[in-house]
Amino acid sequence: MDTEKALQALSDKSFLDKLYGYAYRRCNTSQEAEDLCSDIIFSILKSLRRGAHVERFYAFAWKVAARVYADFCEKRRRDSESLAALPDTLTSSDLIAALDEATADEGQVRRILQEIAFLSRIYREVMVMYYLDGKKVSDIASALGISETAVKQRLFSARNMIRKEVSKMEKTAVTLRPIAMSFIGNGSPIGNDPRVKAERALSQNLVYLCKNKARTAKELSEELGVAMPFIEEELDIQCRGENGEYGLLRKTDDGRYIANILIFDMDEYRAAEQIFRAHAADFSARFQRFLQDNRERILSFPFLSPQSDVAFVGWCLVNRTVWTLSDMVTALLKEKYFADVEPANRPFSTVGYAMKPGESLDMGFYGCDGVTAENLCGYSWVFISNAYGNRLQAHFHCGHNLSQDPQLMLTLRAVGGLDVASLHGDEQEIAAKAIENGYLRKKDGKLYPKFVVVNGADKDAFWSLASTAAERCADIADAIAGQVAEFIRRTIPAHLISEYALFSQMTDFRLLSETIEACIASGALTTPNQPYAAEGVYMELEK
Numbered sequence: 001m002d003t004e005k006a007l008q009a010l011s012d013k014s015f016l017d018k019l020y021g022y023a024y025r026r027c028n029t030s031q032e033a034e035d036l037c038s039d040i041i042f043s044i045l046k047s048l049r050r051g052a053h054v055e056r057f058y059a060f061a062w063k064v065a066a067r068v069y070a071d072f073c074e075k076r077r078r079d080s081e082s083l084a085a086l087p088d089t090l091t092s093s094d095l096i097a098a099l100d101e102a103t104a105d106e107g108q109v110r111r112i113l114q115e116i117a118f119l120s121r122i123y124r125e126v127m128v129m130y131y132l133d134g135k136k137v138s139d140i141a142s143a144l145g146i147s148e149t150a151v152k153q154r155l156f157s158a159r160n161m162i163r164k165e166v167s168k169m170e171k172t173a174v175t176l177r178p179i180a181m182s183f184i185g186n187g188s189p190i191g192n193d194p195r196v197k198a199e200r201a202l203s204q205n206l207v208y209l210c211k212n213k214a215r216t217a218k219e220l221s222e223e224l225g226v227a228m229p230f231i232e233e234e235l236d237i238q239c240r241g242e243n244g245e246y247g248l249l250r251k252t253d254d255g256r257y258i259a260n261i262l263i264f265d266m267d268e269y270r271a272a273e274q275i276f277r278a279h280a281a282d283f284s285a286r287f288q289r290f291l292q293d294n295r296e297r298i299l300s301f302p303f304l305s306p307q308s309d310v311a312f313v314g315w316c317l318v319n320r321t322v323w324t325l326s327d328m329v330t331a332l333l334k335e336k337y338f339a340d341v342e343p344a345n346r347p348f349s350t351v352g353y354a355m356k357p358g359e360s361l362d363m364g365f366y367g368c369d370g371v372t373a374e375n376l377c378g379y380s381w382v383f384i385s386n387a388y389g390n391r392l393q394a395h396f397h398c399g400h401n402l403s404q405d406p407q408l409m410l411t412l413r414a415v416g417g418l419d420v421a422s423l424h425g426d427e428q429e430i431a432a433k434a435i436e437n438g439y440l441r442k443k444d445g446k447l448y449p450k451f452v453v454v455n456g457a458d459k460d461a462f463w464s465l466a467s468t469a470a471e472r473c474a475d476i477a478d479a480i481a482g483q484v485a486e487f488i489r490r491t492i493p494a495h496l497i498s499e500y501a502l503f504s505q506m507t508d509f510r511l512l513s514e515t516i517e518a519c520i521a522s523g524a525l526t527t528p529n530q531p532y533a534a535e536g537v538y539m540e541l542e543k
């Protein structure tokens with residue numbers, strides 16, 4: 001009989017039932033029987049994998065079973081002798097000595113005592129009464145209503161369980177080598193951002209353990225080595241989030257907990273970002289040709305701040321062009337691949353990136369925060385956004401109070417030109433700082449905004465430039481959408497499929513950063529002369 005046929009015979013349910021029956025008749029408990037049966041199956045498999053010649057499978061299998069049972073009996077005899085030698089009483093220090101020779105290691109002592117807390121109740125009770133309370137075996141038997149032999153058996157089994165767990169370091173990999181998580185979000189974070197509840201290592205590792213599998217509070221407690229009351233409180237915090245509706249975890253109908261956000265391990269993220277990144281060179285070349293072909297159209301736009309360099313204006317168009325391409329991908333995902341899935345719709349969404357020790361997150365990320373204000377310097381409405389990333393620091397973040405930014409207030413006054421001679425006192429110093437930080441430029445004795453500034457009524461016309469650039473890349477969007485859809489179906493948990501649009505947005509960062517670098521290298525985009533520069537800052541104004 002060849003190996004494959006022997007393996008088929010081994011997997012036959014009726015044979016496995018007989019094998020378990022063989023083990024059960026020879027053991028004292030069902031747990032022992034399961035262990036013996038597993039040992040027999042493992043030994044048979046090992047022999048087959050080593051190429052053992054098998055003519056009659058069943059005769060071979062029962063011969064192996066008899067040999068394994070003989071070894072099992074010898075081990076049980078040795079264990080029984082240890083059980084009989086168990087003293088009537090012992091202390092916690094005796095337990096430590098019995099389990100671990102390195103008794104001077106306080107961390108190991110704590111680990112052993114901690115493992116007692118995670119034993120099931122029938123074992124935990126006898127361990128606490130025997131080792132910590134110092135009670136006699138006879139007293140424990142009387143208190144629990146079981147025989148003294150049963151007490152000794154439980155003590156012996158519990159001690160073996162603890163020894164096994166203490167030595168099995170893989171189980172505590174998360175506890176001893178915790179992951180760190182970074183979060184990136186999209187939308188309006190003010191009051192809606194669950195990331196603010198996950199700044200601690202415990203929070204992040206708790207969420208990570210629920211990445212793809214729903215877990216109970218008990219399972220999480222055991223995995224992290226943290227007592228249940230603390231875990232239960234943390235779970236509640238992570239389910240509620242900041243606004244009480246959107247947290248990093250969700251509770252399932254059966255009382256378990258699972259991630260409520262997309263979480264990428266580094267290898268998963270690298271594979272996902274490669275989908276967009278593979279098209280970066282082609283996309284960048286097309287964007288550069290767009291700037292060249294539309295130079296006059298761009299510079300003739302009615303900016304409220306004088307613009308003469310298409311390579312500078314291009315900074316405000318490049319990120320919007322990538323966003324437009326991403327929107328095209330999202331539309332294709334909805335139309336062609338996920339028409340039956342209602343996409344997530346909330347004020348703010350976030351994605352987590354998990355890094356194991358030694359890993360780091362280099363996304364080439366360029367973000368863009370926007371801020372609004374009303375009734376400011378004679379304008380009924382002001383909107384300003386700024387790109388930030390590898391070459392740029394953000395002037396403004398979400399929640400920035402524009403009315404308390406003197407450099408910006410001076411910039412608003414400079415729309416249309418502001419005489420330097422009209423400045424007095426502190427305004428001159430503020431103007432100097434604004435020039436240095438890229439808010440303003442000086443020409444012929446007047447100050448003008450250096451940012452790209454447009455009339456609110458003209459914003460759609462300005463952004464149509466980015467749409468025109470993205471339309472040149474429709475074939476790229478189609479190719480990306482197909483690859484993204486395949487990746488999503490293969491890797492994203494079913495309960496998070498509605499996050500498909502966010503997945504696309506959170507994996508396109510390299511496309512933008514590599515396009516920026518290629519355009520800077522070719523001169524299609526200006527090179528920022530400092531981290532706080534005017535590149536990528538865009539402002540809309542309405543009277």
